Amino acid sequence: MKRRDFIYLSGVGFGALMLPNMELFGNPIDPLAALNDGMDVGLKKQIADIAMNAAKSKGATYADVRIGRYLNQFVITRENRVQNVANTESFGVGIRVIANGCWGFAASNNVTKDEVAKTAERAVAVAKANAKIQGTPVELAPQKGFGEVSWKTPIEKNPFEVPVQEKTDLLLAVNAEAKNGGANFVNSMLFSINEQKYFASTDGSYIDQDIHRIYPSFVVTKIDKTSGKFQTRRSLSSPMGMGYEYLTPKEEEKVKGIVTRYKQRYDIMEDVKNATKDAAEKISAKSVEPGKYDLILDPSHLWLTIHESVGHPTELDRVLGYEANYAGTSFLTLDKWQSKKFNFGNKLVNVVADKTQPGSLGAVGYDDEGVQCGKWDLIKDGVLVNYQAIRDQAHIIGLDHSQGCCYAQSWQDVQFQRMPNVSLQPGKEKRSVDDMIKNVEKGIYIVGDGSFSIDQQRYNFQFGGQTFYEIKQGKIVGMLNDVAYQANTQEFWNSCTDLADASDYRLGGAFNDGKGQPGQSNAVSHGCPTTRFNGVNVINTARKI
């Protein structure tokens, strides 16, 4: 498959987040070649030392070297056919330096002793050229060296060791289930990633990491030929920082209710059966009456609202204006944080940033500038208390250390501030979803994420979903169609009145959160329990052409 085709496919079929020009593809390889060990860690250290010495000898005051091997596998099917199986490998080195107080970066796919020295010199030359039009010199938060350390995603089954045949068989079985249930079309896909990253810096760190992510997904389409109407229902799976074990169902990882939803294990066969029924029901569902509703939002939906309305505005680079020309700035300006009383949401609202959460997409031992990862509060009892920062930003918010939010999508891209997992904490008291629905007079229960859009400072947003259930006098009375809700971030989070307890807490997430110019993608998870928001404005999205 050619790269452009994949982007087109993702754009139309798989509802990825803002998709930048993805550079995820490397050289196609035999699936078995993915299991080779790659370059020896001792050799990586030698090469990194050569690069750092070359940079310093040309005048760099700081240098870091990232030697990366990025493996991807896509298995893509529709109905009864395998459309594509692609295995790719990308290997190279990215070198970042500070010279004359300015950043410089260069990369090469030729990871040899001679070539890395030249690449390091190029990075210094770029820094010196840019220093001529640079404003304030870079100020790095101190970071101790960790010596030689390593970290691995704790997986049970390496997806790259599972034969391709097993994967195509599974996806074709998923498609057959949908077709047998009456679906007109079904697309399914399994995406596996392995980042083998080696980081070294002049601070004295040599960090070797092995990171896995997996994402199974499908879309079922049902068409009513006479009316010309069509409806889709996407899988309720999440991309996870896990191995192939995610696809082994476990009863205790299921959340039963109006439809089964999933925690750290996914039952794709069960979900496709439900999706096929849902798609058919959506065709004849009632069109929503616009107005104010109390919303009960499932984690499979709410993760995206958290991502857009809490995750992005607390990114410090946006607050400072570095993303002004593309992703935008933020309404959470420094004065609001300094006041220590900016009322972001209801006091029930507690949001944490966490790069250590098991199973999450953002979980790593160390970030891409050698900072050990941790957990911190962003919103505490409804008040804005912190941001997401990296080494050259920490001093701006009075921190003496980085929060470990630095990431580059590959060896050939420069690392910059990216979102950690940002999650809404569950309610402290015992509370089930049924208890929550019982108290709603006029409401809508939304499962799954759909259309999403938010302004460049993250005030005004609009979200759709996968399935919408009407709640009347504490009971679910049927499915609705054409639903989207619009709100202002601060008003929305202040209208939060009820949270389910920890037993309902689940992760959602995105493989392709886009930011930067040229664009880079970042994988990030968002956890939350089912949550209630009162009096939210719902519009009807039906039109006729």
Added chain:
Amino acid sequence: MAILTKEAAQALLKKVLTYSKADECEATLSGTEGGNIRYARNAVSTAGDVSTLNLSVSSRFGKKSAFSTINEFDDASLQKVVSRSEELAKLAPENPEVMPMLGPSDFKEAITYVPATAAMTPDTRAELVSKSIIAAKEAKLEAAGFLENSNGFTAVMNSKGLFAYNKSTDVIFSVTTRNQAGTGSGYAARGFNDVNKLDTLTATKIAASKANGSINAKAIEPGKYTVILEPVAATYMLENMFRGFDARSADEGRSFMSKPGGGTRLGEKLMDEQVTIYSDPFNPDMPAPTWNSEGQPLEKINWIDKGVVKNLAYSRYWAQQKNVKPVPGPSNVIMQGGSASLEELIKSTEKGILVSRLWYIRMVDPQTLLLTGLTRDGTFYIENGKIQFPIKNMRFNESPVIMLNNIEALGKAERSISVESYRSYLIPPMKIRDFTFTSLSDAV
């Protein structure tokens, strides 16, 4: 050197094909040289310089197909990439949609290459950016922007005798200027094949005047308004529709081009008769390659002609299924404009809104192509033919199909880039009645 001449590329590809043992083999050689500068807060934040030369080899055994890539060009490496693609093809599952490779064709030479753009260096990039920063500082604003240039070639040859070569250059520039208080913001974006057409100083001055002109914006009630969309706003709005000129999804019943009861909307009048949308690789303002990755020649083709759906793209597989001639997808997209200037469009407006830019557009309903998004970086209220005052940004929910039925007037088409994909289009400013805004935003 990442850029090979036609002769050098041809010789290399010929050699690659001699190593093939597959039923069919195709080799594609592509090279790019270029770089970028990103700046924010009136200073450079990141910069890069990129040069790549890549060979991709696709091998087929019956309906089994795979490709492999390499960036080393000694004989052993060339043999390795061919044999690896053959091994992968043997392992691949059969794909019934694989079509036989195409034979030779007489491709016309494209006009996509401009030597001045190819000659750009890190210094010329820095100079263009420094002009932008100076203009921002003079207007007492902070600029954040991005400049990227590329010079590339692609050559393809296959075992059926096809050979094609194309060179192209491109430069894109975008800038956002904001005041210190964060109460005003303006934007400009430009894209050209020819860097001589890029004036970063003037573009930044336009962004600056939008920024300073948008301070103290007033709120107006959301609802249906006559809007004038500047080309950069119209381009982003219409880009989603251009992706939908595809026969297969229409035939399958899952596109806005599907006809109720089955089939496509081909031949149906779907929009106002002022709407003509076409592709033309030889348009001097918007040149495009004259062949695509399938080896099909690209010619001028109308998609919408005076509001009527004239053509949909048929992949070679789908054309065979439907027993029609294949129609390659758009090489570029051009919407025919009128003769009015933006000023004249404003002058002829009794009450309306001037929209400088749109942002974060996403599909709400693919059946009707209903989109949502927001205005950004300069939204102004017009009354009695004059801009009266800046207004706060608003969210819209509107379908480009409905919008193109509500055209009051079109201005002169100009080259503009999509603020999300960075692709260039030739699109006129347009005056549209009954454009639907659904809520206010506090964003600046």
